[in-house]
Amino acid sequence: MSTQPPGRGPKVRAAVLAATLAELGDGGYAALTIENVARRAGVHKTTVYRRWPDRERLVADVLGEHITTDFPIPDTGRLADDLLALAQAFVAWVTSPPGRMIFTAIYSDAARFAEIDAVRRDLFEYGPRRAQQVVVRAVERGELPAGTDPVAVIRTLIAPIYFQLTVVSEPVDERTAEQAAGIALAAARAGVFQL
Template sequence: MASTSERALTQKRPGGRSARVRAAVLKATLEELVAVGYGLLTIEGVAERAGVHKTTIYRRWGDRETLVLEAMLERGSREVPIPDTGSLRQDLLEYGRAVLASSMEPEVEAVVRAVAAIGDSDPRVAEAARTFWRTRFALASRMIERATERGEIPPPPDAALIAEMVIAPIYFRMLVSRERMDSEFMERVADLAAEVAGAQR
């Protein structure tokens, strides 16, 4: 954990050395996740890649799990835009394509695989993952709510679940089946989700 003086430095000088070290270490953590995966990631490897001493990392983050968690949260804070095309099917398709493109970025795939590898062994990571997805699905459910307001579909019992239907197949194929994902795949997913929601084709 950061000392009182380090926290004060970060607060007073957001562009100062403390902020630069934090950014370099989190960037190096993501790069190490891509390069070696969570299982082989070490504080020493991150320190070498970031160009800092390992004691700097231990002093601020304490352990590998806390470091990886903060790197995950930092990367996960980059939101996928929620489209508003006037058509639920098109909204779901564009959103799915954006999530698919994001999931193919090496850092994103590495983070997703790390979360899957950690599972429930670290309650902090598990809770962070649940919070992340709850927030994402709540934001994405706005597409379904707008379609309801337009009279395009009847009010669904669970708008977030329809959004989940678009996202879940992407991560299932990434982590489990390893089947191909392309534009045609996303069109089929969007068609099915829109049909379940009650949209007319």
């Protein structure tokens, strides 16, 4: 029987995950140590090691938790507005402090570890699967051709934002979101994504 006070486990976990995210923000993955995370979280390093045997699993847990943060899925009744809202939400997330830290971590040397590579794949699979309903509804309303692949539309929406962030390392903003939504909408209306 555990003598751990109620709520201590979740509080410690939250403190360690927050400290890990802060450490990633301060020094990146290369500088992250369990000792520094423990110090920042106000716990002993053995507390951290008990739950996370290495920093790869700790970082994967942090990234996984933040990536699955749900964006609201819009339902405005008009695909153009829904795509713009999704693009704006993605831009807001990737420009937030946690979003910036997560992108830095999943594209750092940490990505060579299977756990962190899996988190990166989840980022680009989970979001489009969850958001595909905006495209499904648009097809049902007759805004898009029957047989339009909804995941392809959402991936196309995210692609210009992702490219600007990771390939050319330029900031993203409201204009980026508008352009991404316009590209995805035009391609979808043209039947590019019909199966």
